[in-house]
Amino acid sequence: MLDFPSVAPFRLDQVRSAPLLLSGLFAAQLALASALAWAGVRQRVLFWWTAGLALVALVALFFTLGSWGNSDTTKLSYYFGFDLSRVKGEAFWVLAAPWVVRLPYRMSAVHGLVVACYALVPLLLAWRWRALAWGGWWSLLLCCSPMLRSFLQNGVSRQALATLLLVPLLLWAGQLLALQRRWVALAALLSLTMHTAFAGSLALALLPRLLVGRARPQGLTRWPLRRPAAVIALAALAAGLVLLVALALPTALEKLAVYVQQESYFNQYPLDQAVGRLQAAMALGLLLSCWRRRLGWRTLLSCAVTRQLILFGLLYHLMQWSVQAVWFPQITSRLADVVGLFLLLVYLAWLNRYQCYWAVLPALFVTIDYWLMERLLPSRLLSCGLDDNFLCIPDRWPWQIRYWDLPSR
Numbered sequence: 001m002l003d004f005p006s007v008a009p010f011r012l013d014q015v016r017s018a019p020l021l022l023s024g025l026f027a028a029q030l031a032l033a034s035a036l037a038w039a040g041v042r043q044r045v046l047f048w049w050t051a052g053l054a055l056v057a058l059v060a061l062f063f064t065l066g067s068w069g070n071s072d073t074t075k076l077s078y079y080f081g082f083d084l085s086r087v088k089g090e091a092f093w094v095l096a097a098p099w100v101v102r103l104p105y106r107m108s109a110v111h112g113l114v115v116a117c118y119a120l121v122p123l124l125l126a127w128r129w130r131a132l133a134w135g136g137w138w139s140l141l142l143c144c145s146p147m148l149r150s151f152l153q154n155g156v157s158r159q160a161l162a163t164l165l166l167v168p169l170l171l172w173a174g175q176l177l178a179l180q181r182r183w184v185a186l187a188a189l190l191s192l193t194m195h196t197a198f199a200g201s202l203a204l205a206l207l208p209r210l211l212v213g214r215a216r217p218q219g220l221t222r223w224p225l226r227r228p229a230a231v232i233a234l235a236a237l238a239a240g241l242v243l244l245v246a247l248a249l250p251t252a253l254e255k256l257a258v259y260v261q262q263e264s265y266f267n268q269y270p271l272d273q274a275v276g277r278l279q280a281a282m283a284l285g286l287l288l289s290c291w292r293r294r295l296g297w298r299t300l301l302s303c304a305v306t307r308q309l310i311l312f313g314l315l316y317h318l319m320q321w322s323v324q325a326v327w328f329p330q331i332t333s334r335l336a337d338v339v340g341l342f343l344l345l346v347y348l349a350w351l352n353r354y355q356c357y358w359a360v361l362p363a364l365f366v367t368i369d370y371w372l373m374e375r376l377l378p379s380r381l382l383s384c385g386l387d388d389n390f391l392c393i394p395d396r397w398p399w400q401i402r403y404w405d406l407p408s409r
Contacts, residue, residue: 001318004257005144007286012254013384013385014385014394014395014396014401014402015068015069015255015384015393015394016391016392016393016394016395017379017380017381017382017384017392017393017396018065019376019377019380019391021034021065021393021394022062022066022376022379022391023376023377023403024370025058025061025407026339026372027060028375029056029058029059029062029140030140032051032052032054032055032337033055033136033137033139033140034136035047035136036048036051036052036055036132036133036135036136036137037094037133037134037136037137038133039051039132039282040126040131040132040133040134040361041132041133042136045132045133047336048135051136052123052135055117055119055123055136055139055243056119056120056123057116058141058157059112059116059118059119059139059143060112060113060115060116061109061112061113062111062112062115063114063116063143063152063218064105064109064112064209065102065105065108065112065392065393065394066153066391066392066393067108067111067112067250067390067395068105068155068392068394069227069325069384069386069388069389069392069393070110070111070153070154070384070388070389070390071154071155072107072154072155072156072157072158073105073106073107073108073111073155073157074079075207076093076106076107076136076157076158076319077098077100077101077106077107078403078405080097080101080106080107081092081101081106082403084097087325089196090158090193090194090195090328091193091195092193092194093158093194094188094353104398105394106403107155107157107382107399110157110396112322113158114157114160114161114164115143115160117161117164117409118139118142118143118152118160118164119139119142120139121142121167122135122138122139122141122348123135123136123138123139124350125138125177125345125348126138126318126321128177129352130189130228131352133315133357134357134360137360138348138360138365140343140364140367140368141344141360141363141364141367142341144319144367144368144370144371145278145340145344145367145373146272146274146275146278147270147275147316147336147337147338147340147341147343147344148160148337148338148340148341148344148366149269149272149337150267150334150336151163151337151341153390154253154267154388154390155377155381155390156194156337158194159194159195159197159201159334159337159338160203160337161194162179162191162192162195162197162198163191163195163201163337163341164341165188165190165191166187166188166191166201166202166205167205167341167345167378168176168183168184168188169184169187169188169202169205169206169336170205170208170246170275170346171345172184173205173206173207173208173209173212173303174208174209174211174212174308174349175208175212175304176208176305176345176346177230177252181216188205189201197334197335199305200335200338200340201335202319204335204338204342205342206317206337207311208304208308208311208346211304211307211308211311212304212308223242232341235265245405251293266323266329266330266333268323268329268332268333269333269336270316270319270320270323270340271320271323271324274321274370274374275364277370278363278366278367279313279316280366281365281366282347282362282363283298283360283365284362285356285359285360285361285362285363286295286309286325286350286359288356288359289351289356289359290355290404292356293354294357295354296377301333303352304352305349305350306350308335308346308349309343309346309347309350312339312343312346315339315341315343315345316339316343317331319332319335319336319339319394320336322337336372347360347363348360375390375391376391379391380404
């Protein structure tokens with residue numbers, strides 16, 4: 001058995017390019033998003049949910065196939081089956097490894113499910129915010145976004161899932177949605193077991209709490225702390241949090257030390273031209289909304305959602321500057337997708353706050369144009385098997401894959 005390479009990009013065989021298949025899957029996603037818009041306008045709730053779940057399933061299939069040629073999915077598919085000792089400080093994946101190796105295409109299937117959850121979140125937000133017609137388009141805005149290229153297109157499944165579980169905390173902290181605190185805490189606690197970069201992501205999710213008043217959203221439930229059961233549950237939660245941090249902290253500090261000392265490897269995805277176009281399109285949508293609603297700067301600055309949007313917008317610019325100036329880019333480039341996800345969600349919350357859903361169209365156009373022109377159509381030119389490429393799909397059925405042949409130099 002060959003030793004697995006220790007430096008990315010990891011290479012694998014058993015791959016091929018299939019632009020027609022993937023283009024067909026994406027065309028079906030566009031059709032379902034259009035069907036969701038029609039069902040939302042006509043208030044056909046049953047049809048809306050059916051089309052929404054079909055969209056989520058197609059996203060899962062698309063990213064399961066498309067992530068087969070990525071470094072992280074290849075590496076973890078190998079580690080989970082042959083060298084589980086490489087996964088340290090992430091209790092969830094240690095426990096899940098025996099189940100992952102039974103899935104078709106192993107970690108690629110997990111990644112497909114993770115991205116499907118990313119597609120589901122905007123649908124749930126559209127349902128809660130009564131913006132059914134936009135749910136499908138919001139899902140594509142997230143799943144195809146150049147701001148989330150590392151998470152979703154490079155197969156960084158573990159950090160992507162850990163960050164997604166912090167979304168309820170973000171929504172609660174920013175008072176963007178009425179949520180029960182117990183479920184918010186449980187999701188955040190589960191997030192700590194999934195990736196060693198939990199400290200930075202957790203801090204970013206809690207930042208909106210600094211920008212909102214003490215008033216809470218209508219319908220937000222409180223824990224009845226006077227009840228003995230609630231006190232016991234809170235104590236157990238605190239004990240579990242301390243235990244998880246104690247187990248994961250040494251590995252997290254070890255990785256941080258390595259990242260600080262090694263500046264040679266980091267991605268430059270935040271500097272892609274597509275990201276700049278998306279930022280400009282989002283700004284255009286905001287300006288058009290302000291003009292349509294006659295919103296002055298005093299009104300905007302008094303709005304907590306606007307302040308959160310400004311905060312995450314500035315943070316993302318800081319990440320971009322850090323990568324461009326090579327100022328700890330090995331750390332900031334790994335947090336850029338976290339900030340990008342939170343920025344996109346707060347952007348949707350802002351459009352909901354002022355009922356300007358149509359203002360997402362410039363950002364949606366840029367995102368779909370990027371997906372078609374820079375990702376899908378050039379995929380026929382990829383040298384599959386010779387590099388770490390997204391959209392290189394398996395060339396055989398799951399039961400024909402030989403995982404002991406995956407690593408090759």
